[in-house]
Amino acid sequence: LAKTTQPISMDSYEGQEVNITCSHNNIATNDYITWYQQFPSQGPRFIIQGYKTKVTNEVASLFIPADRKSSTLSLPRVSLSDTAVYYCLVGDVVNTGFQKLVFGTGTRLLVSP
Amino acid sequence: EPEVTQTPSHQVTQMGQEVILRCVPISNHLYFYWYRQILGQKVEFLVSFYNNEISEKSEIFDDQFSVERPDGSNFTLKIRSTKLEDSAMYFCASSEGAGHEQYFGPGTRLTVT
Numbered sequence: 001l002a003k004t005t006q007p008i009s010m011d012s013y014e015g016q017e018v019n020i021t022c023s024h025n026n027i028a029t030n031d032y033i034t035w036y037q038q039f040p041s042q043g044p045r046f047i048i049q050g051y052k053t054k055v056t057n058e059v060a061s062l063f064i065p066a067d068r069k070s071s072t073l074s075l076p077r078v079s080l081s082d083t084a085v086y087y088c089l090v091g092d093v094v095n096t097g098f099q100k101l102v103f104g105t106g107t108r109l110l111v112s113p
Numbered sequence: 114e115p116e117v118t119q120t121p122s123h124q125v126t127q128m129g130q131e132v133i134l135r136c137v138p139i140s141n142h143l144y145f146y147w148y149r150q151i152l153g154q155k156v157e158f159l160v161s162f163y164n165n166e167i168s169e170k171s172e173i174f175d176d177q178f179s180v181e182r183p184d185g186s187n188f189t190l191k192i193r194s195t196k197l198e199d200s201a202m203y204f205c206a207s208s209e210g211a212g213h214e215q216y217f218g219p220g221t222r223l224t225v226t
Contacts, residue, residue, distance in 0.1 A: 034214075043117075043148075043204040043217025044156060087156075099144060099211055100169055103156040 002027045002090040009108040018075045020107050022088030025069050030092045033064060033071045036103070038085045044103070047086075048073070075109075083111045115139045117218035119205050125224045126195055134190045134221045136205030145188045146206040146215060147180065149173070156204070162188065163211075195225045 005023040012018045024033070032051050036044040048055055050062040050071070061074040075082055085106040118137045126132050138145050147159040160170040162180055179191045188207075192199055202222050206215040 032212075038156070041202070041220070043206070043220050044215075045217065046214035049214065099146070099161040099163075100158045100171075101146075101148070101156075101215060102158065105155060 002031055004088045004090055004104055006086075006088050006104065006107045008105065009110070011110050011112065012078055013112050014079055015077050018078050018082070018109060018111075020073045020075075020086055020088075020109070021070055022073070023070045024088070024090045027068050027090055028092065031068075031090045032092075033062065033068075034089045034091070034101075035060070035062065035073045036087045036089065036101075038087065038106070039083075044087065044101075078109075078111045080111050080113065082109065084109060115216075117205055117207055117216050119203075119218040119221050121221060122219065123222045123224070125226065128197055128225055129194050132192050132195055132223060134192075134203050134205075134223070136188045136190070136207075136218055137186050138188055138205065138207030139216055140186070142207035142209050142216070144168075144208045144211060144213075144215075145180075145182070146208075147190045148204045148206065148217075149201040150204065150220075151198075151201045159190070192223075195223075197225050199223060200225045 002024045034049040035047040038044040048060050048062045052064050055062045063072045085108050087106040120135045145162040150156045160174045161168045177193045181189050202220045204220045205218045208215045
């Protein structure tokens with residue numbers, strides 16, 4: 001599994017766009033990039049997954065450059081309820097099934113009024 | 114929206130006792146998982162289960178742990194003889210298929226005294 005590096009914490013204000021970058025220099029050809037969110041005392045929740053370029057859903061966007069050695073999770077116009085820990089995970093979805101999610105320490109996002 | 118449920122929400126037990134944590138995965142999901150999170154630490158993978166057998170397990174999942182799908186809906190984690198260091202939040206998750214997003218339950222907080 002590719003090692004990931006993300007900032008330990010980030011601060012933002014309501015209404016701002018937040019970009020959290022994850023480095024995964026040794027990402028393999030079959031690896032996908034997946035982001036999960038975890039609120040205090042709750043289980044992680046899937047946010048978005050992508051392989052290359054840009055993926056967008058109703059919650060976030062994921063930007064992946066051509067070399068795929070990093071990715072950026074973008075949260076538009078955050079609110080107080082977006083305060084959570086955000087995890088970047090990299091794994092082979094296609095061949096191994098990526099059954100085992102390996103969570104790092106994540107990025108603790110604090111959104112203030 | 115369908116969700117994974119877990120019972121109990123909090124379990125207190127004495128060291129050496131057996132505990133069974135229960136989960137009801139989302140009904141059409143085929144893969145089931147257990148993770149744990151010691152307070153203030155990372156979410157750790159314990160085991161994945163498919164087609165009525167363990168497909169992968171971590172080093173944490175030793176002989177004291179077992180999983181079972183006793184009927185068509187429940188998925189259980191048994192710890193035979195609890196230790197103080199088993200105190201953690203235990204999360205059950207399920208997914209439609211290998212590599213698909215995993216849906217986590219709200220967790221069971223296990224306290225071993």
